[in-house]
Amino acid sequence: EVQLVESGGVVVQPGGSLRLSCAASGFTFDDYAMHWVRQAPGKGLEWVSLISWDGGSTYYADSVKGRFTISRDNSKNSLYLQMNSLRAEDTALYYCAKDRRGENTPDYWGQGTLVTVSS
Amino acid sequence: QSVLTQPPSVSAAPGQKVTISCSGSSSNIGNNYVSWYQQLPGTAPKLLIYENNKRPSGIPDRFSGSKSGTSATLGITGLQTGDEADYYCGTWDSSLSALFGGGTKLTVL
Numbered sequence: 368e369v370q371l372v373e374s375g376g377v378v379v380q381p382g383g384s385l386r387l388s389c390a391a392s393g394f395t396f397d398d399y400a401m402h403w404v405r406q407a408p409g410k411g412l413e414w415v416s417l418i419s420w421d422g423g424s425t426y427y428a429d430s431v432k433g434r435f436t437i438s439r440d441n442s443k444n445s446l447y448l449q450m451n452s453l454r455a456e457d458t459a460l461y462y463c464a465k466d467r468r469g470e471n472t473p474d475y476w477g478q479g480t481l482v483t484v485s486s
Numbered sequence: 487q488s489v490l491t492q493p494p495s496v497s498a499a500p501g502q503k504v505t506i507s508c509s510g511s512s513s514n515i516g517n518n519y520v521s522w523y524q525q526l527p528g529t530a531p532k533l534l535i536y537e538n539n540k541r542p543s544g545i546p547d548r549f550s551g552s553k554s555g556t557s558a559t560l561g562i563t564g565l566q567t568g569d570e571a572d573y574y575c576g577t578w579d580s581s582l583s584a585l586f587g588g589g590t591k592l593t594v595l
Contacts, residue, residue, distance in 0.1 A: 471578040
């Protein structure tokens with residue numbers, strides 16, 4: 368059974384930094400690309416970032432480009448999102464999601480970790 | 487404003503059929519597979535349809551998907567109160583980003 372467990376969400380001040388983690392199990396982690404997707408309170412889904420199976424290729428939404436960095440450690444079956452220069456509009460539930468191979472869209476999702484950017 | 491356009495809401499009575507549309511362009515839906523997701527209140531999204539019209543194991547055949555040109559459609563037959571949820575379409579775009587529709591809230595009257 369695929370399991371994705373996010374952690375690291377907290378309340379942080381505008382301009383601050385935060386690192387989210389996602390622990391993966393139940394599948395061969397280094398066979399798949401991985402996504403981060405976020406959902407602001409009461410809003411729809413917003414794709415954030417994608418990383419290839421080996422970490423060699425990364426992609427970002429324009430809204431986070433230059434501020435967020437996606438990475439992975441295949442030896443630890445873990446995905447990360449380094450978030451810098453945080454803004455109020457980054458407040459959201461952040462989901463880690465496994466890529467459906469060949470489609471560049473998610474299939475399995477974690478339960479999310481809440482990031483609140485507020486002074 | 488999402489690049490993929492969905493109606494904000496749809497409604498129908500129990501037992502009836504409903505369709506949810508997702509409109510895009512040649513840079514996204516027109517040249518890539520479409521997925522559909524169901525998000526029940528307070529839960530994470532769940533994959534309902536992949537590769538335009540395929541259902542993952544465990545998804546009942548009441549749910550169906552189709553694609554024509556730059557638009558896709560999710561169909562749900564035999565509506566149940568448990569189907570009340572937000573539904574999202576998703577696809578890849580030539581700008582090297584994944585896209586989601588704005589979401590459609592389904593109400594089963």
